[in-house]
Amino acid sequence: MTAEANQILQVREIHTYYGLSHILFGVSIDISKGEVLCLLGRNGAGKTTTMRSISGLTPAKEGKILFHGEDITHISSNKIAKKGIVTAFAEKRVFGNLTVKENLEIARRAPAKEKKQEGWTLEKVYSLFPILDKYSNRWAKTLSGGEQQMVCIARALMANPDLLLLDEPTTGLAPVVVNDISQQVKLLQREGMSILLAEQNFLFAKELGDRCTIIDAGEIRFTGTFEDLESDESIMKKYLTV
Template sequence: MTTDLLTLSGVHTHIGAYHILHGVDLRVPRGQLTLLLGRNGAGKTTTLRTIMGLWRASAGRITLAGRDIGALDTPRIAGLGVAYVPENMGIFADLSVKENMLLAARSAQRLAQIDGDRLQWIFKLFPAVEKFWNHPAGKLSGGQKQMLAVARAIVEPRDLLIVDEPSKGLAPAIINNMIEAFGQLKASGVTILLVEQNFNFARRLGDTVAVMDNGRVVHAGAMKDLAEDEQLQRSLLGLAL
């Protein structure tokens, strides 16, 4: 039986005067790729930021491997093996690709201290990271920046990778490369939680799916079942995909 690495139970989040999450229940099975889908404004990004402690849940419980992390700050959550790639990617534009990677490798003070085998594995996943190793990160294309953002997140082993809209604004060829890379990451044993708008991306990668609307999870199940049911797609997302 698959165990859940991450669970949210009845999670509410307020941002100032605004009540954004209204009792979110979410399960992220260990070793699988879980998609979080929904219309714009449904609460997907707020859910990710609440998991990471960037916004504090006002009620409910968030557990990672059975440990309640709801009261932990972001650095401590990251220290438990969680990596987060925000929608804006968060790269340091004035630093080189190499310097961005070194900053993300918290246990390394010099390039030589980064696990060489792991770095070569990352280069195979994202060849652009190696190709532009000494280039300023701000000069990369959108797809190359996204590859760098994910590469930084996995420069050290992670138990859980959380990524917000990895395919947003990318050309189809780059999206296919990203799908292949995430497939390899999943095969390596990394548990992944993705917010995604591209349904083809979601259908090809996802094991499980949760659909949000108005700050709640309104559907959860196998990605395969949602992909094969156009009526359910229309009901949940407003159109057949």
């Protein structure tokens, strides 16, 4: 297989705006099939905007985004989700007045036709997040922040993504919960899920990621292995809060 054929996502020099505010300046990112790429950067660096550009919520004005080699830059967010890019955003999007089970069931989408495996079911999601099985009939709003974050990730899985965008899954969570989520993401990784993981938590990211890329003020400042990053203290200090 060529390197190109092995890539699930190619973000090429994108520029993204909110109204007249120019936020992303030529951002490029590549993700291979089955890779967990960490997008690191301080608060306000452009991580969420990058994810919004990929998912079509705030489309890029310039540049290109290819998914399985297909240009999706100007496709609607709904169609992009159907093609298999699903986001679990930091602002936890659970429906508080629905039960955990209902939250999961309404998020279910059949896997893309060309896929042979059965995909994610309630049962499979519950085996990854046993606590959600236990609380299956509770209103989502009665769950803790960490549990709601799990509902959020579980909902994304129910949509059967090919590429999962995880936007700061650990922000605001207690260390013990961060550890749970870390284990769950590791299991997904072992299943071969391709993931773009936006994080400010360097140590959490390092546990999970294959490679990382650093964004600052809307520009990519580094892409490489965690080893390379750690050996360059100046980059660490300049762009990350460690």
